[in-house]
Amino acid sequence: MSRKQDDDNDKRPPASSPCAMHEVDPDYMGLAPNAVSPPDTGTRALPDLGRALLDALPDAIIYADQEGTIRFWNHGAERIFGFTAAEATGKSLDIIIPQPLRSRHWEGYHRMMKTGESRHGADELLAVPARNRADEKLSIQFTVAPVPGPGGTAAGIIAVLRDVTDTFNEMKRLRGERA
Ligand code: HEM
Secondary structure, three states: OOHHHHHHHHHOOOOOOOOOOOOOOHHHHOOOOOOOOOOOOOOOOHHHHHHHHHHOOOOEEEEEEOOOEEEEEOHHHHHHHOOOHHHHOOOEHHHHOOHHHHHHHHHHHHHHHHHOOOOOOOOOOEEEEEEOOOOOEEEEEEEEEEEEOHHHOEEEEEEEEEEOHHHHHHHHHHHHHHO
């Protein structure tokens, strides 16, 4: 065997390698018999992520049951709408929905409870006027999702709402300037 061939043989992976074409560390592939647990993709951190999402983000996160009674109201909802969680839970969503929009809201709400589906595309935000505790007008953008309950039915609906009042007013002002 020539010196050159010897050198080439030295570079090849051992015959036991799971892949003869590439030099792959079997531990990295998760193929070794005593391979340690798979890389943490966030699954183990889910409870912490869930808590941070619900408690620490500034957006309002509101969960209401099949009847539309508020069951969860986070800090963001307290900040945006001015009702504490203790005041809002157990009440109807009507506390933040202006009277003229209630029939459209409840029609959409009960339809989603029945079908589990939204009338809006995934990249479509609902944009609505709302009211806070002091009865001041807010501009809100929000998305909704059904929360699965037992037996494949929806247990309720969760919504993430953002206060866009300042942006909305600024856009109105700029449009007025242009007109
Ligand atoms: C700021 C207060 C809110 C106002 C003013 C409001 C108003 C409305 C309006 C006008 C619609 C009809 C939209 C359309 O079909 O084009 C609607 C639909 C809907 N709302 Fe509300 N809503 C509010 C908060 C909420 C909250 C907190 C939830 C859930 C916890 C919710 C759940 C729904 C659902 C599920 C629909 C049907 C959406 C769809 O088909 O994609 N709403 N709402």
